Amino acid sequence: MKILVCIKHVPDMESRFRVNEAGNWYDERDLAFRLNEYDEFAVEQAVRVKEQLGGAADITILSIGPDRVIEAVKKGLAMGGDRGVHIKDDLVYQKDPWQVASVIAAFARDKNFDLVFTGMQSQDRGSAQIGAAAAELLDYACITTLVSFEISGDVVTARRELEGGMRGAVRFKLPAVVTCQLGLNTPRYPTLPNIMKAKQKELLTFPIADFLNVESLAETEKMYPPERKGRGLVLEGDVNELADKLASILKEKAPALR
Amino acid sequence: MKTLLICEYRQGKLLESTYELLAFAQRLNAESAMLLIGSEAAAPAFSGKVYFADAGQYGEYNPDAHKRLVLEAAQKENADYIVFLHSSYGWDLAPRVAAALKAAQVSEIVGMVDGRFEVPACNAKMRRLLKPKTAQAVLTIQAGAFNYQGEARGTPQLERLDLAVSAPRVEFLGYEEAEKKDVDLAKAEVIVSAGRGVGKQENVGIIAALAKVLGGELGATRPVVDAGWVEHTRQVGSSGQTVAPKLYVACGISGSIQHIAGMKKSDFIVAINKDKDAPIGEVADVLVVADVMQLVPALTTRLSK
Numbered sequence: 089m090k091i092l093v094c095i096k097h098v099p100d101m102e103s104r105f106r107v108n109e110a111g112n113w114y115d116e117r118d119l120a121f122r123l124n125e126y127d128e129f130a131v132e133q134a135v136r137v138k139e140q141l142g143g144a145a146d147i148t149i150l151s152i153g154p155d156r157v158i159e160a161v162k163k164g165l166a167m168g169g170d171r172g173v174h175i176k177d178d179l180v181y182q183k184d185p186w187q188v189a190s191v192i193a194a195f196a197r198d199k200n201f202d203l204v205f206t207g208m209q210s211q212d213r214g215s216a217q218i219g220a221a222a223a224e225l226l227d228y229a230c231i232t233t234l235v236s237f238e239i240s241g242d243v244v245t246a247r248r249e250l251e252g253g254m255r256g257a258v259r260f261k262l263p264a265v266v267t268c269q270l271g272l273n274t275p276r277y278p279t280l281p282n283i284m285k286a287k288q289k290e291l292l293t294f295p296i297a298d299f300l301n302v303e304s305l306a307e308t309e310k311m312y313p314p315e316r317k318g319r320g321l322v323l324e325g326d327v328n329e330l331a332d333k334l335a336s337i338l339k340e341k342a343p344a345l346r
Numbered sequence: 347m348k349t350l351l352i353c354e355y356r357q358g359k360l361l362e363s364t365y366e367l368l369a370f371a372q373r374l375n376a377e378s379a380m381l382l383i384g385s386e387a388a389a390p391a392f393s394g395k396v397y398f399a400d401a402g403q404y405g406e407y408n409p410d411a412h413k414r415l416v417l418e419a420a421q422k423e424n425a426d427y428i429v430f431l432h433s434s435y436g437w438d439l440a441p442r443v444a445a446a447l448k449a450a451q452v453s454e455i456v457g458m459v460d461g462r463f464e465v466p467a468c469n470a471k472m473r474r475l476l477k478p479k480t481a482q483a484v485l486t487i488q489a490g491a492f493n494y495q496g497e498a499r500g501t502p503q504l505e506r507l508d509l510a511v512s513a514p515r516v517e518f519l520g521y522e523e524a525e526k527k528d529v530d531l532a533k534a535e536v537i538v539s540a541g542r543g544v545g546k547q548e549n550v551g552i553i554a555a556l557a558k559v560l561g562g563e564l565g566a567t568r569p570v571v572d573a574g575w576v577e578h579t580r581q582v583g584s585s586g587q588t589v590a591p592k593l594y595v596a597c598g599i600s601g602s603i604q605h606i607a608g609m610k611k612s613d614f615i616v617a618i619n620k621d622k623d624a625p626i627g628e629v630a631d632v633l634v635v636a637d638v639m640q641l642v643p644a645l646t647t648r649l650s651k
């Protein structure tokens with residue numbers, strides 16, 4: 089079984105974001121980056137498939153971006169991936185989802201992957217497009233927002249998440265692209281020995297030019313923080329004073345306290 | 347400008363959210379037609395053309411067939427914009443339609459500025475303005491961002507689509523309803539919710555204690571539920587419950603779009619977050635910038651006196 093997992097390295101969402109000089113993306117300086125939360129579920133599911141097959145699977149972890157993304161690839165390897173692929177592009181943030189999907193498809197095209205895992209969306213761009221667009225380019229079946237996944241032979245039974253907690257059960261044959269939703273599984277923490285082992289694993293690097301052959305279809309003209317509606321009161325300062333203030337506000341608002 | 351609006355239909359019914367597509371077309375000032383893959387009886391109240399395909403024939407969930415039907419209707423209509431909701435249906439289909447057409451896709455539109463589309467980024471902490479570079483584009487709109495003005499009315503002219511489609515690659519086995527609720531948060535007057543900022547399962551009790559002195563129920567965000575710290579029946583948000591209590595206290599919650607969708611109608615919202623820029627501040631009446639683990643116990647002590 090050949091498996092591809094596509095992952096993105098994204099800033100910690102608790103960071104303070106500033107806009108870059110061109111005004112069209114966030115400034116990457118001073119940000120801490122990590123593996124996209126949705127992609128952790130993708131890596132974990134791939135590793136579980138391999139474990140279920142008694143190791144008879146080969147997992148490639150792919151990330152497109154500047155050198156820092158290797159850190160995310162290494163985490164994927166420490167979680168159980170077999171090989172890392174870094175497609176190097178310092179300007180990946182300027183590529184639209186169509187271009188990123190095309191690069192993934194161009195990389196995967198002649199490699200006969202049985203299963204391609206992606207996250208349902210990235211935490212920074214959040215277009216929720218790349219997995220499904222890559223499937224279309226590869227002419228693979230695509231099943232989005234999975235919250236359960238069971239494989240038996242070349243048949244997968246899974247659940248898609250719908251609105252309001254409802255789910256849709258589906259069955260499909262490989263090959264397929266699947267996109268992973270939060271809660272699909274419980275991603276493991278890489279252990280120290282596995283982190284050490286990951287250092288020995290194969291890591292291939294390619295320039296983006298090897299796989300990019302399409303122009304972008306959409307352009308980000310501007311990025312900016314949302315307008316504050318200024319509706320609310322912001323309280324800051326000493327915890328005890330804050331607790332006093334908030335207690336008197338809540339005494340008015342909570343019927344049980346009146 | 348012409349838009350083709352893709353109706354949302356499930357379990358034999360047109361979903362109300364379909365009218366948000368019409369609201370968006372109103373905002374665009376565009377001529378619109380709709381596509382319904384469903385049943386004739388579920389046709390939307392709309393005086394215009396509705397391309398219609400029978401879900402009895404094509405299935406309610408059959409991405410390959412639905413993609414072909416959307417492409418067929420878009421071609422017949424010569425649509426500039428093909429518009430979906432940013433929903434489980436839309437994000438499944440829209441990228442495939444866009445890729446098939448080699449058309450730009452803009453996802454999760456929340457507004458329009460000078461003819462550009464505004465979308466959220468970085469867990470709603472930032473916004474982006476996007477411009478499609480292709481003449482035709484596929485758009486998905488954020489649920490709840492556009493509200494239809496007035497009452498939808500009219501009787502559509504249906505134009506039936508008939509396509510021969512091959513066997514589906516994905517077999518639909520059926521729907522599973524959300525778990526039965528043992529707590530009905532919708533009835534609570536006060537809800538105090540725990541987010542990932544509470545840090546660990548053992549700390550949830552501190553949030554529950556505050557809920558108790560306020561005479562309310564404990565709620566939670568999705569990561570807290572997924573981690574098993576709080577049962578799923580208490581999840582607030584688009585994939586949990588929608589609530590509108592008199593008082594909602596959000597503890598260590600960032601304020602993602604999906605969480606806010608479930609609680610923004612609350613009368614009075616208090617947020618406790620150590621990050622002053624957390625997007626929950628956009629809907630909060632009071633944002634207290636503090637560590638929940640210090641503030642909440644101090645608050646509970648004061649309120650229980």
Ligand SMILES: Cc1cc2nc3c(=O)[nH]c(=O)nc-3n(C[C@H](O)[C@H](O)[C@H](O)COP(=O)(O)OP(=O)(O)OC[C@H]3O[C@@H](n4cnc5c(N)ncnc54)[C@H](O)[C@@H]3O)c2cc1C
Nearest residue numbers: 541542543567568583584585586598599600620621637638
């Ligand atoms: C299709 C879909 C459906 C979804 N449905 C839902 C849903 O129904 N409900 C839902 O909640 N989410 C839902 N989500 C997930 C959602 O996108 C967010 O991931 C989630 O709401 C984040 O939860 P959080 O605020 O608890 O965690 P985070 O986003 O991690 O935020 C934690 C917050 O805590 C603050 N913090 C950290 N430590 C402290 C401290 N010591 N004191 C004070 N503050 C602190 C941080 O500043 C941060 O703002 C859905 C996602 C998708 C894609």
Ligand SMILES: Nc1ncnc2c1ncn2[C@@H]1O[C@H](COP(=O)(O)O)[C@@H](O)[C@H]1O
Nearest residue numbers: 094095152206207209210215216217218
């Ligand atoms: N630069 C990238 N390299 C590899 N995979 C990516 C990259 N960007 C996005 N993806 C994958 O595509 C998914 C959806 O991203 P998006 O369409 O940006 O919301 C992510 O969860 C990843 O699995």
